[in-house]
Amino acid sequence: MARLGFSEQGWIKGPWTPEEDKLLSRYVSQYGEGRWSSVARSSGLNRSGKSCRLRWVNYLRPGLKRGHITPQEEGIIIELHALWGNKWSTIARYLPGRTDNEIKNYWRTHFKKTGKPCEKQEKKKNQMQKQHMEEGQNGGNKGDSMNDPQGNKQETVITYPTVVVDNQFLPTMYQDITSCSDIIAIDDYLWGGGFWNLDNGLKRFNSKPTQSATSRARFLSVARDSSLSQSRTIFLSYTLFPEPQSRVILSATSHVQFSATVTASPPPPVAVVSHRLQQQQ
């Protein structure tokens, strides 16, 4: 690939070569992140510290996700952008494996012009949701649908565990969603969006919840570990209201044992809350 040129300081500019990537990766794995200017000097790379840092953070860093933003991630982006605006790095902290640059690019290409997802994206999303619905009807016991066959709205009671808050803000553990490999998105049609009441089990609001509901939440995404066939681990992430800047990640195994972490933001991880979730009778 042709070089774009050199900076005034003589640093190479332009696309990175595989050799440069190897050099940088080797250096960082040996000496760690940080001190980027010394990385630039000592690694043998004729690149500026800034360039090295950017390449590492956005491309070489372990744990980065490749591929398209999922509908769940899109939901999180929309939600958090509504809260914080163009705070890309803050938003990126809630999307493990995604970089601020990636999210920024995604936002600009998908939402910047119209302020809403482009038609193509919407079509795709609807298609996915339709597919989920069909799969759900084929034996999935995931709770009642949002609408009855006549299309009338009704409150949905999910036969999933009840959420009981043990103690408020009792630090117990911090569970990172990234620790689960091969997370795929599921149940988007069921969980994605909408408001949920956590006071008396998981009940879904069809309209905006009342101000008195203290532990209402909006689910942003659900994902599961596909490698577990019997003992599914489900990850729920949602924004707690009325604290708009807190977010909870719940993890559930076999629909029996739940644990939850609350991270105040920005940035995570900070305060941790433990919820005990009991299986609904």
Added chain:
DNA sequence: AAAGGGGTCAACCGCTCACTA
């Protein structure tokens, strides 16, 4: 098949902030 245009994304730029001497 070729050209044009729009979309995507890696990379750069300029600014701000935090830290230190």
Added chain:
DNA sequence: CTAGTGAGCGGTTGACCCCTT
């Protein structure tokens, strides 16, 4: 308090890709 330096952030650019005509 101030100046220098490094790191990080958001905005912007430009090359490449792909779709449409």
